Amino acid sequence: MYLVKVYVTYKESVLDPQGEAVKGAVHRLGYQDVTSIRIGKYFEIKVAALDEKTETDVQREIEAICDKLLANVNMETYRYEISLLEEVSV
Amino acid sequence: MYLVKVYVTYKESVLDPQGEAVKGAVHRLGYQDVTSIRIGKYFEIKVAALDEKTETDVQREIEAICDKLLANVNMETYRYEISLLEEVSV
Numbered sequence: 337m338y339l340v341k342v343y344v345t346y347k348e349s350v351l352d353p354q355g356e357a358v359k360g361a362v363h364r365l366g367y368q369d370v371t372s373i374r375i376g377k378y379f380e381i382k383v384a385a386l387d388e389k390t391e392t393d394v395q396r397e398i399e400a401i402c403d404k405l406l407a408n409v410n411m412e413t414y415r416y417e418i419s420l421l422e423e424v425s426v
Numbered sequence: 427m428y429l430v431k432v433y434v435t436y437k438e439s440v441l442d443p444q445g446e447a448v449k450g451a452v453h454r455l456g457y458q459d460v461t462s463i464r465i466g467k468y469f470e471i472k473v474a475a476l477d478e479k480t481e482t483d484v485q486r487e488i489e490a491i492c493d494k495l496l497a498n499v500n501m502e503t504y505r506y507e508i509s510l511l512e513e514v515s516v
C-alpha cells in the first residue's frame with residue numbers, strides 16, 4: 337500500500353481572501369506578529385500496490401488525479417510525498 | 427521570520443464524506459486502486475521573529491491559534507512543522 341500526501345495551494349500570484357480573513361481573526365485574538373496566512377487543501381490518499389505497481393506508476397497516477405480533479409491548475413499548484421506503508425499481516 | 431506549516435485532518439474515528447465523494451470521482455476516472463482519500467486543511471503561517479522570539483514561543487502561539495481557530499478539536503486533530511526562514515537583506 338502506498339500513502340500519498342498531496343498539498344494543494346494557491347499560486348503565489350493569486351490573492352488568498354480566505355487566508356486574509358483568517359489572518360484578521362488571528363490578529364483580533366492578539367497575535368499581531370503573524371504576518372501572513374495562506375490556506376490550502378491537504379489530501380491523504382492510499383493506493384493499493386497491485387501487480388508490482390512501482391512508485392513511478394503511483395507518481396504518474398497521482399499527477400493525473402491532481403491535474404484532473406484535485407487542483408485547479410490555473411490558480412493552484414500542488415506537491416506530493418509518496419511513502420510505502422508496511423503491510424501488517426494478521 | 428518563522429514559517430509554520432499546519433495540517434488539520436479529521437480524527438480517524440470521524441467519517442470524511444468529502445473524502446468519500448472525491449474517492450468516488452477518482453474511481454469514475456478509472457483509478458480503482460485508490461482505496462481511501464481523507465481531506466484536510468493546510469496552512470502556511472509566517473510569524474515575525476520579534477524580540478528574540480524562540481521556537482518554543484512560536485510553538486505555544488501556534489497551538490493556541492489552532493485550538494481557538496484553525497481546528498475543531500472535537501472532530502479534528504492537527505500537527506505542524508516550524509522552520510526558520512533566512513532573512514534576505516537587500
